[in-house]
Amino acid sequence: MLELLIPANAIDAIGSFINAGGPVVVALLISTFLMWVLISERALYFAFWHRGIVGKANSSWGQRDERSSWEAYAYRERLISQVRIENQRNLNVIRALILITPLLGLLGTVTGMLEVFQVIVDTGASNARLMASGISRATIPTMTGLAVALTGVLAINYLERKHTQSIARLSQGLKVEAGMGHGSHRRLTGSSLEAGEVNITPLLDIVFILLIFFIVTATFLDEIGIGLSSPEDDPPEELQRPPPTLILSVRNDGFVLIDDVRLVDPRSVTPIVEAFRAENPNGVVLISAARDARVETTVLVLDQTRVAGVEPAVALQERR
Structure with a gap:
């Protein structure tokens, strides 16, 4: 593993991985790179820039003298919505990339199966060595897509938790005084984020992988008949x-x-x-x-x- 820290060895390992997985792995790597760039940007936002935005909202609310009217409540909701918009920036794109990666893995499975079937058509037999390339192209994209999706789910759940905690603290900080005759104020804006998840539909490609294994392990035998000799075939006396x-x-x-x-x-x-x-x-x-x-x-x-x-x-x- 330490050898991969050397740039030349790392480049060779990535090249071998791409050759074994096929062109679908390239699309997966691009999606992974883009997803983690956005995740890193959001992590930096919550670590450094988020405090300034929340502080600005608290300062704007603190400068307001009247806090009991309907207009004050609407102004408070606007401040919360502005922070919510900043918190949710690029989160939908991250969710989309998390859902795309298993689908790309499924695409790699299908292309690998097509290559395996082509080997069977060309050779007329289930030769495991000839099918090894197709099996790699079917399994490596699936493994990569699932690994990327799982790490993305962990990251998006962390970002959503930070967002929820931020909005909860901001809502508690922007207190509204009860107005006479207004009764309880209903919430004007805001909706909770959907929890990050992995779409299990692409996981059905496991069935296709099992089908490949059945094809590889199957043996095609020629039927051997029972030899019978007719009276004409008897040897002479x-x-x-x-x-x-x-x-x-x-x-x-x-x-x-x-x-x-x-x-x-x-x-x-x-x-x-x-x-x-x-x-x-x-x-x-x-x-x-x-x-x-x-x-x-x-x-x-x-x-x-x-x-x-x-x-x-x-x-x-x-x-x-």
């Missing part, structure tokens, strides 16, 4: 047949039976497997060892099969 199998049965006498047809030596299994794999690339080699087959023979057949580049399936018959 040849693809559904089991792959050819080469069965190597290890016997208890140390020989290997190939497909239950011929006996071979375990050391000659490699060329047989290579020839089978050449004819049937998708074929399966199965080693079936008898219950009483020697382990050394089974391991030798397994090694011979792996030398041929095939990882066989091994089935061992359980010993009883």
Whole structure:
């Protein structure tokens, strides 16, 4: 925060704020500057110049000898009205600026929403990064307008309280003597000021901000159907047949039976497997060892099969 006291940093911060909020923020800053110039002028008036005006009214009333007639009462009301006019100078303009700032915030919300919708039209998706600029233009003016309006309400209430107290003290100071036959005098002029307030109608832009958040968080998904296969799409029968199998049965006498047809030596299994794999690339080699087959023979057949580049399936018959 202390870095903002440096003029260069303050200018950069204001520029970034304006870029994020859009042109509506410029109008808000101008309205804020004008409003606080008028508020400062009124504060200085009540601090310094107001006493002189009230003193002049008291002096004019004190110089009058006759204070009980209707003319005296009218003259008193004129003095009070003159002070009231001076007190109320520019207060209506300040009230108007207080009401304008939330409306400008609403305008910024609408322009930001339009930018968000344009992003959706251009990209066809709710990308939060692409929408960030539009969301900033929708929220920053609203925040600025509300902040300015709240500070303005506090200031206008202070000025109105000073005005009310001033008129009350002046009315007590300008005393009227009861005249014979006139009865009670009714008040000729004067009306109380309206209390400063923030128009809550522009606050409905919160609904628009929520709408933007719903758009950002929404996800647009393509519907995925259930895949169905028609009878024409079924694979041919040849693809559904089991792959050819080469069965190597290890016997208890140390020989290997190939497909239950011929006996071979375990050391000659490699060329047989290579020839089978050449004819049937998708074929399966199965080693079936008898219950009483020697382990050394089974391991030798397994090694011979792996030398041929095939990882066989091994089935061992359980010993009883």
